Every structure is written in structure tokens, then in C-alpha cells.
Amino acid sequence: TRTIRLAVVAGDGIGPEVVAEGLKVLGAVLDGSDVQVEQTPFDLGAARWHRTGETLTDADLEAIADHDAILLGAIGDPSVPSGVLERGLLLKLRFALDHYVNLRPSTLYPGVPTPLARPGEIDFVVVREGTEGPYVGNGGAIRAGTPHEVANEVSVNTAYGVERVVRDAFARAQARPRKKLTLVHKHNVLVHAGHLWRRTVEAVAAEFPDVAVDYAHVDAATIYLVTDPARFDVIVTDNLFGDILTDLAAAITGGIGLAASGNINPDRTTPSMFEPVHGSAPDIAGQAKADPTATVLSVALLLEHLGLGDEARRISDAVAADIAGRDGTTRSTSQVGDALAARVRS
Amino acid sequence: TRTIRLAVVAGDGIGPEVVAEGLKVLGAVLDGSDVQVEQTPFDLGAARWHRTGETLTDADLEAIADHDAILLGAIGDPSVPSGVLERGLLLKLRFALDHYVNLRPSTLYPGVPTPLARPGEIDFVVVREGTEGPYVGNGGAIRAGTPHEVANEVSVNTAYGVERVVRDAFARAQARPRKKLTLVHKHNVLVHAGHLWRRTVEAVAAEFPDVAVDYAHVDAATIYLVTDPARFDVIVTDNLFGDILTDLAAAITGGIGLAASGNINPDRTTPSMFEPVHGSAPDIAGQAKADPTATVLSVALLLEHLGLGDEARRISDAVAADIAGRDGTTRSTSQVGDALAARVRS
Numbered sequence: 001t002r003t004i005r006l007a008v009v010a011g012d013g014i015g016p017e018v019v020a021e022g023l024k025v026l027g028a029v030l031d032g033s034d035v036q037v038e039q040t041p042f043d044l045g046a047a048r049w050h051r052t053g054e055t056l057t058d059a060d061l062e063a064i065a066d067h068d069a070i071l072l073g074a075i076g077d078p079s080v081p082s083g084v085l086e087r088g089l090l091l092k093l094r095f096a097l098d099h100y101v102n103l104r105p106s107t108l109y110p111g112v113p114t115p116l117a118r119p120g121e122i123d124f125v126v127v128r129e130g131t132e133g134p135y136v137g138n139g140g141a142i143r144a145g146t147p148h149e150v151a152n153e154v155s156v157n158t159a160y161g162v163e164r165v166v167r168d169a170f171a172r173a174q175a176r177p178r179k180k181l182t183l184v185h186k187h188n189v190l191v192h193a194g195h196l197w198r199r200t201v202e203a204v205a206a207e208f209p210d211v212a213v214d215y216a217h218v219d220a221a222t223i224y225l226v227t228d229p230a231r232f233d234v235i236v237t238d239n240l241f242g243d244i245l246t247d248l249a250a251a252i253t254g255g256i257g258l259a260a261s262g263n264i265n266p267d268r269t270t271p272s273m274f275e276p277v278h279g280s281a282p283d284i285a286g287q288a289k290a291d292p293t294a295t296v297l298s299v300a301l302l303l304e305h306l307g308l309g310d311e312a313r314r315i316s317d318a319v320a321a322d323i324a325g326r327d328g329t330t331r332s333t334s335q336v337g338d339a340l341a342a343r344v345r346s
Numbered sequence: 347t348r349t350i351r352l353a354v355v356a357g358d359g360i361g362p363e364v365v366a367e368g369l370k371v372l373g374a375v376l377d378g379s380d381v382q383v384e385q386t387p388f389d390l391g392a393a394r395w396h397r398t399g400e401t402l403t404d405a406d407l408e409a410i411a412d413h414d415a416i417l418l419g420a421i422g423d424p425s426v427p428s429g430v431l432e433r434g435l436l437l438k439l440r441f442a443l444d445h446y447v448n449l450r451p452s453t454l455y456p457g458v459p460t461p462l463a464r465p466g467e468i469d470f471v472v473v474r475e476g477t478e479g480p481y482v483g484n485g486g487a488i489r490a491g492t493p494h495e496v497a498n499e500v501s502v503n504t505a506y507g508v509e510r511v512v513r514d515a516f517a518r519a520q521a522r523p524r525k526k527l528t529l530v531h532k533h534n535v536l537v538h539a540g541h542l543w544r545r546t547v548e549a550v551a552a553e554f555p556d557v558a559v560d561y562a563h564v565d566a567a568t569i570y571l572v573t574d575p576a577r578f579d580v581i582v583t584d585n586l587f588g589d590i591l592t593d594l595a596a597a598i599t600g601g602i603g604l605a606a607s608g609n610i611n612p613d614r615t616t617p618s619m620f621e622p623v624h625g626s627a628p629d630i631a632g633q634a635k636a637d638p639t640a641t642v643l644s645v646a647l648l649l650e651h652l653g654l655g656d657e658a659r660r661i662s663d664a665v666a667a668d669i670a671g672r673d674g675t676t677r678s679t680s681q682v683g684d685a686l687a688a689r690v691r692s
């Protein structure tokens with residue numbers, strides 16, 4: 001028997017609701033197998049912060065790190081000052097656990113309503129850098145609150161950090177049928193960071209001669225995402241551009257209710273973390289309205305990462321079948337979870 | 347008789363082709379009026395750089411500054427290292443002439459093909475800050491080209507710079523029927539810059555009590571642009587987010603062939619500059635294929651800025667009528683210009 005030790009951070013808003021369904025489907029897909037899941041819930045997020053003033057203590061982090069993987073729902077609440085939970089908890093986890101590959105697949109499942117008139121085939125993966133860029137928290141302000149305030153934000157990019165994520169993206173591109181990698185940046189303006197990314201892609205490309213390499217400025221990339229998303233196979237990009245592009249990618253593939261992500265440390269020295277791309281959606285929290293599909297697909301990424309590819313595929317097949325069968329009837333969060341759990345069992 | 351002294355920077359690629367049509371329509375709309383145009387062409391861009399190594403000399407800048415307005419086609423060519431012309435010429439003009447309002451209207455004209463299935467009514471304006479943010483050129487690299495390289499890019503935001511563009515955006519919102527302003531930023535991650543923007547919007551809002559204020563993170567804003575663009579009236583945002591959002595906005599309103607922009611110094615101490623949002627498109631340069639409509643609409647923004655609102659409206663009406671009459675027949679760049687010139691005359 002293999003035991004997966006899973007840290008569960010349900011978090012805020014709809015987080016607990018969608019995580020419950022993710023765990024339901026995880027249980028269902030492993031039912032009858034020799035893999036079992038040992039869950040540790042972590043009380044983190046807005047409620048904890050209000051109660052204790054803590055976001056993520058060293059003890060929390062140490063306890064979480066002592067797991068095989070993390071399932072996270074959503075973090076953030078309007079009652080907490082902007083940035084406190086995002087930077088003190090969500091990004092702290094990504095940075096402390098060195099999740100340098102933020103993996104965000106975008107697939108348009110047949111039957112999913114998309115805002116695009118002629119979407120074509122959409123099936124690409126964004127490999128978003130997760131530990132550098134403008135997300136490093138390396139900014140500050142002087143004379144804050146006065147007419148002479150200067151507020152800076154620094155994007156930090158290292159050869160070490162860029163190379164490892166670019167190499168991961170190339171490997172993913174090589175494993176896919178189309179074998180195409182697109183670097184997205186803005187090297188005509190952000191020349192220093194841009195040239196580092198560009199040079200790194202050129203250098204690593206030599207190790208992957210069968211992967212076709214392409215480049216798009218981030219502004220142009222948003223155009224392609226709505227006019228010709230089929231051109232993309234694997235996109236590699238920095239932390240901020242990746243944040244923006246993956247929300248747009250989620251929108252064109254049926255909305256953030258379906259978009260899954262993995263915060264991955266490919267070196268496996270720390271647990272990787274899987275979460276839906278959507279946020280805590282406080283406006284619909286507690287109403288059983290949230291679509292748990294993105295969380296369920298995040299569970300599939302988790303299983304894939306842990307080497308359980310067959311189980312992962314059973315989940316994504318179940319999701320595809322469920323989506324194909326949607327007829328517009330409103331279902332509650334747990335009804336969707338039940339339906340997916342039933343499908344993976346059958 | 348009033349004379350408009352116009353600096354013309356046709357630039358690279360399709361720049362000269364579309365500028366020729368812009369000037370044709372400008373001539374047509376002023377024909378028979380007491381306004382005349384005195385043009386000074388400036389030889390700037392890739393060819394000049396190849397010949398002389400110069401992008402924009404002090405003498406060029408001084409000469410350009412001695413005009414009432416600037417019409418620019420497009421800057422950039424693959425034969426020139428990335429960033430040289432963009433930063434040495436295009437951005438240098440925007441910065442040196444203090445074009446702190448980068449104005450980019452997005453209107454979906456009836457009959458224009460859009461990639462969206464149900465676009466709804468799209469009619470908003472992006473007020474993109476033009477002289478700060480990650481565009482300031484305040485970055486650098488150490489140990490470049492080695493495995494120990496660190497490349498930084500600094501986004502600089504000042505109370506002075508943010509307040510003046512936010513005030514301009516509020517004034518524009520107030521002058522529009524819907525009177526709504528949306529700040530787009532990412533204040534949960536870029537907390538220092540984000541909080542400056544947020545506090546500034548809150549403070550200036552007090553002077554515009556009839557303007558409704560809204561906020562969206564930049565990632566969410568890209569979702570809204572494809573799922574519910576009608577929610578936007580005036581967007582105010584930083585230089586980089588504005589760059590990204592306006593390309594996406596152009597895409598959903600029929601493509602960058604139609605998107606106009608003004609680089610405006612509202613204080614009128616320097617000439618403002620008007621240019622299509624599209625680039626130099628070297629792949630179609632010299633083939634008379636480029637759509638000059640974005641440049642013609644930029645001429646309308648120019649006239650508006652110079653207080654010639656009636657003439658501006660005659661141009662935008664002509665464009666709307668031309669677009670409504672498009673039947674899929676391919677027209678050359680000058681055929682489109684001729685058609686628009688004929689319409690503004692009639």
C-alpha cells in the first residue's frame with residue numbers, strides 16, 4: 001500500500017466548498033486501489049488571520065513541507081487588507097517551497113461555452129515562472145502618502161531561475177505531439193529581463209532540437225489568444241505575464257470555473273501545490289454555487305505529478321464526459337462533485 | 347487662417363503607407379476650411395539608424411518639439427536589435443515630450459468582425475499612463491551572459507505622475523454619459539505601486555462625486571474584456587498594463603487595423619503625438635495591404651486635441667460609414683484612404 005500524505009489548505013470563500021469536492025473525487029478514483037490518502041487540514045486564511053494575526057508561521061510551513069503534496073482551494077477576502085494573505089500566505093507558500101513551475105493547462109473541452117465565436121482547437125499549457133519577476137516582493141515606497149511619494153516595484157530575474165523553468169517548458173513541449181514552445185515577454189521595453197529570457201531560450205533550445213521555438217510580445221500574445229489560440233502549444237513566460245495570460249486563457253476555454261493549476265517543484269525536494277486558478281469568490285461563497293471542476297482537475301494534475309497518470313486520466317476523462325453532458329441545468333457544487341465521483345468509479 | 351504645424355514621423359514598415367492615407371484624409375477634411383496644415387517630415391526609424399547610428403538626436407527632438415502636433419506611423423524593424431528603436435525613439439518621444447496620457451479608445455463599430463461571439467456594446471477608453479511604470483528604463487543586469495546573471499526591471503510610480511493621469515481619466519469619465527472609471531492594477535501583489543494608485547484614485551474621486559469608481563485586477567480585467575466588455579467606460583491603468591489591455595481591446599473591437607491612440611500632454615507645453623496602436627508589420631510592408639483606418643482615426647484624435655471637434659467627428663463618422671459598407675472586398679491601403687477622403691468631403 002502506498003500512502004499519499006496530503007496537506008489540505010481549503011482557505012477562504014468558496015475554497016472549502018470546492019476542496020471538499022476535489023477530495024471526494026480523489027477518494028473515488030483511488031477507491032479499491034492500493035493507494036490511500038492521509039489528509040492533514042491546515043487552518044490558514046482570513047479567519048486565522050483575524051483570530052491570530054498570523055498568515056503562515058514557520059511552524060505551519062514546516063508542517064506543510066512534511067507532506068507529499070498540497071491541495072489548496074482559494075486565498076483572499078475583502079475583510080483583509082489587499083496583499084496580506086496573497087503575499088503572506090499564497091505567494092509565501094509558492095516561494096518557500098520553490099514552486100518554480102506554475103503549470104496551467106488550457107484545453108477547450110468539446111461542448112464548453114466559450115466567449116469566442118470561432119475558437120478552433122485550444123490545447124496549450126502555460127509554464128509560468130513562479131519564484132521570480134515582479135512577484136518577489138522587492139519593492140517599496142518613500143514619502144508614502146505625500147505628494148512626493150515614489151513607489152517602486154522591482155522585477156528580479158536570474159539566469160538560474162529563468163534557465164530551470166525554460167528547461168522544464170522545453171521538456172514539456174518535447175513530450176507533446178506538436179513540440180512547439182512560445183516565449184512570451186516584452187523584450188523591446190523590458191530589455192534587461194527580456195534579453196535574459198531570450199538568450200536563455202536560445203541556449204536551451206540547442207538541447208531540444210526537435211522543439212520549434214517562437215516568440216510573442218505579451219501584448220500581441222493577448223491578441224493571438226482571442227484570434228488564433230490554436231497557434232499555442234507550450235507558452236513559457238514570467239510570473240506576471242503568466243498571471244495575466246492564464247486568466248485570459250481560462251476565459252476563452254470556458255471560464256475560471258474549469259482552469260486548474262499546479263505549483264510545481266520539479267526537483268521534488270518539497271511538496272508541490274495544486275489549486276484552481278480562480279480566487280475565493282466571496283460573492284458566491286457558502287451558496288453551493290461554485291463549480292468545483294477546476295479543483296477536481298487540479299487533483300488530476302496532483303496525481304499526474306505523483307506518478308499516478310492513469311488515475312489522473314480517469315479524472316480528466318470524467319470531467320470531459322461531464323462537460324459534454326451538461327445541458328444548462330443548474331447543479332450545486334456537491335452535485336457536480338458527486339457526478340464526477342460517480343464517473344471516475346464507473 | 348489657422349496653421350497647424352505638423353511633425354510627421356512616418357517611420358518603419360507600413361508606417362509610411364498608412365501615414366500617407368492619414369494625411370490624405372486630413373487634407374480632405376480641412377479642404378475649404380480656414381485651417382491649413384504645414385507638414386515637416388522627419389526621417390527617423392530603422393533606415394536612419396542603419397545609416398547614421400542615430401535614433402533621435404537632441405536636434406531632432408528640438409525640431410519636433412517646435413510643432414503643434416505629431417503624426418507617427420510605426421517604429422521598429424527586425425534588422426534593428428530589439429529595444430533600440432522602441433526605447434531610443436518611440437518611448438524617448440513619449441517621455442521627452444511628457445506624454446503622460448496615452449489615450450486609447452475602443453469602440454466596436456457596427457459591422458466590424460470581432461472574435462467574440464456575443465460582444466455586446468463596446469465603447470470604452472483606456473487612459474494608459476505614459477511616462478512611468480516599468481517603461482522608465484530603470485533596469486539593469488549584473489554578470490550578464492553568465493550563469494550568475496541577475497536582470498532587474500524597476501517600475502517607478504510617483505504620486506505626481508499617478509495623480510495627474512488619474513485626474514485626466516476622471517475628467518474624461520465625467521464628460522461621458524456613463525461616468526464610470528475602472529482602475530486596473532494588481533495591488534494584491536504589487537502592493538507599493540498598487541496602493542499608491544488606489545489611494546490616488548480614492549483621493550481624486552472626491553473631486554468627481556458623480557463618477558462611479560470600480561477596480562479590477564489586471565488578470566481579471568482580461569477576463570472581463572472577453573466576457574463582458576460593456577462593463578468598461580473609462581479604464582485608468584499603468585503603462586505596462588495599459589499596453590497589454592489595449593492590444594486585447596483592439597483585438598475584440600476588430601483588430602489593431604482599427605485602433606487609434608494619442609500620446610497626450612494635457613498641459614499643452616509640448617506637442618502631443620498620435621499614432622495607430624499597431625506596429626510596423628514588416629511582413630506586409632510595401633504591399634499596399636495595410637489598413638490605414640487606425641491612422642485615420644488617430645488623425646481624428648489629433649484634430650480633437652487641437653480643438654477641431656467637428657472635423658474629428660466628420661472623420662470618425664466617415665470611418666463608421668466606411669466600415670458599415672465593407673463587404674469583404676479586398677482594398678489596397680490607398681483605396682481605403684481614397685474612400686475615407688471622399689466621405690469626409692461629402
Ligand SMILES: CC(C)[C@H](C(=O)O)[C@@H](O)C(=O)O
Pocket residue numbers: 076086087090091243277279534535565
Ligand atoms: C491571488 C494572486 C496573488 C494570484 C497570483 O497573482 O498569482 C492569482 O491571481 C493566481 O493567478 O494564482
Ligand SMILES: CC(C)[C@H](C(=O)O)[C@@H](O)C(=O)O
Pocket residue numbers: 188189219422432433436437589623625
Ligand atoms: C512598440 C512598443 C514599445 C509600444 C509599447 O509597448 O508601448 C507598443 O506596443 C504600443 O503599445 O504603443
